[in-house]
Amino acid sequence: MIALTRNPGTESDGSSVIRTAVLTIATGGVTFLITNGLNQPQGICIMLSILIGGIALMVRFLVDFEKRLAGVEQIEKDGMADMKKLVGDAFSEISEATALYGLIEASALQTDLVTQLVRNSTQISPTSPPIIYQFVQAKMKEMADFLKQLAEGGTVTYYGEDREWLLGLTRNATVSVDAISMAAVDHDLWNSEIGQRYLDAQRRAARDGRRVRRIFVLDEPAMADDPMLRRAYEEQQRMNIEVRMLDRQSVPTPLQVQVRDLILFDDILSYETTPTTNNPEQAQVAETRLVLTESRVKECALLFRELWDIAHEWRVEAPVPDHRNV
Incomplete structure (x- = not known):
């Protein structure tokens, strides 16, 4: 002493x-x-x-x-x-943890899923391999930003072609899936792996009673003779998907600049893609956006309804009769 x-x-x-x-x-x-x-x-x-x-x-x-x-x-x-x-800091941490747990309990998400996420994230420590630690850190930050944007009803952007959002939203849609399919974006989509998975998710949604509609936008009238497009059209019809064709030249002038590749889920979320070029042979997806802004989603829903009204089913020219055979 x-x-x-x-x-x-x-x-x-x-x-x-x-x-x-x-x-x-x-x-x-x-x-x-x-x-x-x-x-x-x-x-x-x-x-x-x-x-x-x-x-x-x-x-x-x-x-x-x-x-x-x-x-x-x-x-x-x-x-x-x-x-x-020390006691004050401890009580402050306890109070913050209690408040956080209260928010988790009050959340619309399943509590066990959130707690499982937190529990599993604690298994990754700074002593883990650097690449794993840094990768998990980046994914956690990305998920936090993603949830923040969704909660605030804003816009989330993914640079490149997304697949998780597309498949997840289609599988979890509760009312409807309305799609505008542009050739510059969906060229050869239906023959690809992601296109097959996307189509299967739509087939299951239609089978379960949800409304699934698609508008194939034809940039040129000659595209109506494309056998691949015709096959995709008929295949989706057999899956109880409502399909129509739309000649872009028949779109009213005020709507011409608004026509774009998008998917509406339950009329509350818009999934939009932007191609690198308008040439279907060379186009790739430059970025993908999830839009939750209410005014923007309403505009997309109105655009789809207007285009659906002027679209038509596949028109098959009647064969010219051979008078010699008659």
């Missing part, structure tokens, strides 16, 4: 004892010399020397005790302050 209370720069315990002893002896010796010089009896000289030396010893002891007691009190105050800070 003494070592803890002594301030830096003061003497050590050993030097303090030596100093006290020297001070006591010196005080007694000086007292003996003075009383002896005053021709006092020998017994009185010795008694006064012991008495005054003892008084000096007690004074020295009381001064050291006072210093050490002040040091102990200061340590106690510092300890109490640290303890209060």
Whole structure:
């Protein structure tokens, strides 16, 4: 305790004892010399020397005790302050954790899924391989930003061709899936792996009673003779998907600039893609957007209804009769 209370720069315990002893002896010796010089009896000289030396010893002891007691009190105050800070921080963290858990309980999402996500994320530590740790960190941040944008009803952008959003939204649509299919985006889509999975998700949605509609936009009238397009059209009709064709030249002028590749899910979310070029042979998906802005989604829904009304089913030219056979 003494070592803890002594301030830096003061003497050590050993030097303090030596100093006290020297001070006591010196005080007694000086007292003996003075009383002896005053021709006092020998017994009185010795008694006064012991008495005054003892008084000096007690004074020295009381001064050291006072210093050490002040040091102990200061340590106690510092300890109490640290303890209060630790307890306050702990209660603050507990309060924040309690509030967060309350939000999880009140969320529309399943509580066990959220807690499972948190529990599994704790299995990744900074001691994990750097590539895993950094990849998980990036995905968690991406998911946090994604949820934030969805919650705020904004727009989420994915640079490139997405597949998870497309398949997930189609599988989880509850009312309807309305799509405008542009040749610049959907060229050869139906023969690709993602196109087959997307089509299968639509088939299941239509089978379960959800409304699935598609408008094939023909950039040129000659595209109506495309056998691949005709096969895709008939195949989707057999899947109970409502399909119509739309000649872009028949679109009213005010709507010409609005025609674009998009999918409406339940009329509350718009899935839009932007091609790198309008040439179907060279086009790729430049970016994909999820739009939840209410005004924007309403515009997309209105656009689809207007285009659906002017679209038509596949027109098959009647064969010209051969009069020679008649």
